[in-house]
Amino acid sequence: MPTLRRPRITLPTTTAPAAPPTRLPLPALLALATAVFVTSLTETLPAGLLPAMSADLGVSESAAGQTVTVYAVGTALTAxxxxxxxxxxxxxxxLLAAMSGFAAANTVTAxxxxxxxxxxxxxVAGVAAGLxxxxxxxxxxxxxxxxxxxxAIAIAMxxxxxxxxxxxxxxxxxGKVLxxxxAFLVMTGLTVGLLAWIAALVPDQPGQKPGGAKTPMPHALRVPGVTPVLFVTLVFVLAHTVLYTYIATFLDELGMGGSTxxxxxVFGAASLVSIWIVGALIHRRLRALTLASVLLVGVGAAVLAAFSGSPALVYVAVTLWGxxxxxAPTLLQTAAGDAADKGDAxxxxxxxxxxxxxxAMAGGGVFGGILLDLAGTSSFPWTILLLLIPVLLAVAAARRNGFPARTPGNPA
Known part of the structure; x- marks a missing residue:
């Protein structure tokens, strides 16, 4: 006689939501910082190599400068x-797909x-950067x-x-020694190592669920504070790029080409100090830090405009600029995120x-090339000063939203 077995009852199980993080995952954030490093360096590396690149490729320095522009165009069109x-x-x-694109593009460039x-x-590198x-x-x-x-954003940036x-x-x-x-082949090697780092140590995050709500761009622009942040981003980056893309040519004209x-x-060391200060104070002093950022770049440009004949003052100006x-990237990313979070955008x-x-990067490369051909490198600092005037006014006006005196979670 067959034995009767009690049917097995399977109770529904629920998966407890993952506990929110309580501290910064430094290995993962440093991998993201390295990814930012690769994207930034791939974009700006030609700035220090323009004379050699233009000679080997058989084009003018302003044409070689468009290697920065076309990268930015790729990002702008596809982001x-x-x-x-x-x-x-x-x-x-x-992220792994994007970084693989960088490895391939830098190899072809080399x-x-x-x-x-x-x-x-x-x-193609610009398209990968858009991702x-x-x-x-x-x-x-x-x-x-x-x-x-x-x-966390400060560490990544x-x-x-x-x-x-x-x-x-x-x-x-x-580029000078070899x-x-x-230089571009070294970038490829670095990116291959980064791919292994990301695969091993960066935790995954889900994408947007199918059919999930997507915030249209026009709606995001109506969220208070988003438009001022985007305007400041556009014009501030344009001002910076006009000179940075052609910094090797600018220094050549001053007789400092060998010191590029x-x-x-010096510029980068000052930038490291800047991001350390911003990372420490950003949640309490977003507005003050942004105003200081614009003013320091403006003062640096003014020194270059008036005293570029003095190598010592050029270094002072570059320090202020850095x-x-x-x-600035951390400030603008954080300001955009804080403003947009209010409207789920x-x-x-x-x-x-x-x-x-x-x-702005593409525009800076094109605009800087036009200025270089028509007015020479001496026009760059004056152009930066003119562009920074509306930037300063926009930050000052966005006191309630965009660049508020009080940031979320910090009453003072």
Whole structure:
């Protein structure tokens, strides 16, 4: 006689939500900082190599400067549509895909002897940057507890001043001692190592759920504070890029061409100090830090405009410029995130910020090239001063939203 078995009853189980983080995941954040370093250095590396690149590619220095422009164009054209198209992707998968694009593009740039092929590779690198930049700040924020999100973004964005302080001078030195192609091959090797680091130590994050609500760009622009932050981003980055793209040519005209790597090292060291200060104070002093950032860059430009004949004062000006600029990416990313969070428009605002940032980078390369051909390098500092006037006014006017005196969670 068969034995009867009591049917097994399976009770529904629920998975407890993951506990929110209580401290900063430094290994993962440093991997993101290295990704920021790779994207920033890939974009700006030609700034210290323009004379050598123009000679080897058989084009003028203003044409070689467009290798920065076409990178920025690639990012500006693709950041918003690619962000929307990949919204459902796991964040780690997307970051690995973007960094693989950098490895391929830098390899092609290094081996290319043709200007058109080089420009195509730079465009592809810009497309990869559009993917990376649209997710890096949000990735860092989601890894950290709420009260440490600003510091998490500061750590991730530290890759920018490190690229400026160490990467560009080192690339310039390699270009001088060996060749500019070696500098780009080193970037490929660094990126391959970074891919392994990300795979091993960066926690994954989900993308947007299928059918999830997507904030349209026009709605994000109506959220109080978003538009002023985007305007400041556009014009401030434009002002910076006009000179930075052609810094080697600018110094050549001053008789300091042999010191380009040292000047960039001073600029980057000041930028590192800046981002350390910003990381420590950003949650309490976002508005004051942003005003100080604009003013320091303006004073540095004024010194370059009036006293560029003195090498010592050029170093003073570059130090002020670095102190003002180093923390700017963190300030602008945080301001955009804080403003957009009020209207649930963070993803849309970050995609627009990345796009406008690179529109400004592209515009700076083109505008700087035009100024170089028509008015010479002496016009660069005066142009920066003119552009910074509306930037300062916009930050000052956005007292309640955008660049508030009081930031979320900090009453004073």
């Amino acid at each position: 918003i549509p690619l962000t929307a198209a990949t919204a459902g992707w796991r964040r780690k998968k997307l 081996v290319s002897e043709n200007y058109t092929l080089t420009m195509a590779a730079r465009f 990376a930049w649209a997710l890096l700040a949000g990735y860092a924020r989601r890894m950290a507890p709420a009260h440490l999100q600003g510091k 530290a890759g920018i001043p490190v690229a400026l302080s160490l990467g560009v001078p080192a690339g310039t030195f390699l 060749s500019w192609q070696v 790597d040292l000047v960039l090292l 102190l003002g600029w180093g923390g 963070a993803d849309a605002a970050q995609a627009m910020l990345v796009t406008l940032w690179n529109v």
